[in-house]
Amino acid sequence: MLMELFIDLEEITSIDVEKFVPYVLGDMEYDKDLLNEKLNVFTNNQIIGYIETSVDLGKLIIKPILTKQVIN
Numbered sequence: 001m002l003m004e005l006f007i008d009l010e011e012i013t014s015i016d017v018e019k020f021v022p023y024v025l026g027d028m029e030y031d032k033d034l035l036n037e038k039l040n041v042f043t044n045n046q047i048i049g050y051i052e053t054s055v056d057l058g059k060l061i062i063k064p065i066l067t068k069q070v071i072n
Contacts, residue, residue, distance in 0.1 A: 006014030042050075 006017075008014050
């Protein structure tokens with residue numbers, strides 16, 4: 001006998017999860033032709049470069065704010 005166990009969380013109920021499952025399963029349906037296509041993904045260096053650029057941009061934006069707070 002298979003028992004189903006549903007646990008509600010503060011953020012989401014088991015009923016919401018049940019309603020969401022068909023959307024997840026639908027996202028996993030592909031045409032057979034698509035399964036044989038080459039997968040285009042980012043390289044590790046591209047990901048690292050993106051993160052470094054994001055950090056540098058964040059530092060440029062936050063530095064004046066922090067400097068102004070220290071001076072005042």
